[in-house]
Amino acid sequence: MNFSLYKEMMRVNLKGILNYAMGSAFYMLFMIWLYPGLGGSTAAIDELVKAMPEGVGNAFGLNSGFASAEAFISGEYYGLILVLILSIVSVQLSTQLIARLVDRGSMAYLLATPTTRRKVAFTQGMVLVTSLFIILAVTLLSGFAGKSWFLGTKYEFDMGRFTQLNTVAFLLFFAIGGLCFLISCACNDEKKALGISGVVTFGFFTLDLLGKISGKLDVLRYFTLFSFYRPAHIVQGTAEVTQICLWLLLIGLAAFAAGIQIFRRRDLPL
16 A cells, blocks of 8 residues: 555545534434433334335335434434435545546556556555445444433444444445446546446446335346345344445455456556
8 A cells, every 4th residue: 555645635635524424423322312301202103104105114224123322323314314424425535536637647646756657556456445445433322422412321222233233334335336437437527437336336236225225126126235224223233234344345356356457457648
């Protein structure tokens, strides 16, 4: 890895990364602060959710119930908002780190230094992974802080399952970020890389959403990485977390490795 390049890229992107991280932390604290106000109404809310079409509850993670704080958060935050935040980060940052530099001619200056394409690509991939890790680490720590500040011992909050939820979320976007990185490594045009990454990422999300809404479309979930991500099952303790994490890790590693190889071997318009 090129440590000088890593430090510079982290410096350049740190403000944006921290903005996303702080936004995620703020929303997390807000959701935890809100939960005690709903504590006495969880049974009524659960009944309301049961009255909805099953597909709606599945699509938006409401079927986990609201009996515990982590179940409430998994449906209200991890089921949609955090997914959208990390999808945007994965698509935008992966494009900026490789395709934008190639498109604007900046990559020529990097490769003119005593380094290799493999080191440059690996370093840029590490910047993407570090960025995703920072956002989810801050989100996790804000959850622990919110539990201490607003919930205490009065309300149930399983910190182990909450940690598992964040771990699976990180590995999901490690895999999705890897695919976006691969696309960025294969493209010379920034807009093309951004468009393809966006279509793949949000296409995956749409297929998963459609599969959860309608049982007739359930087969669509087999064509998306989001099929591995089931926040409600994780907080209920029914998900095979170790197996899910292993698959997402392997997919992510394969995608990053393929991206580095493509970038190393292909012709660049330098």
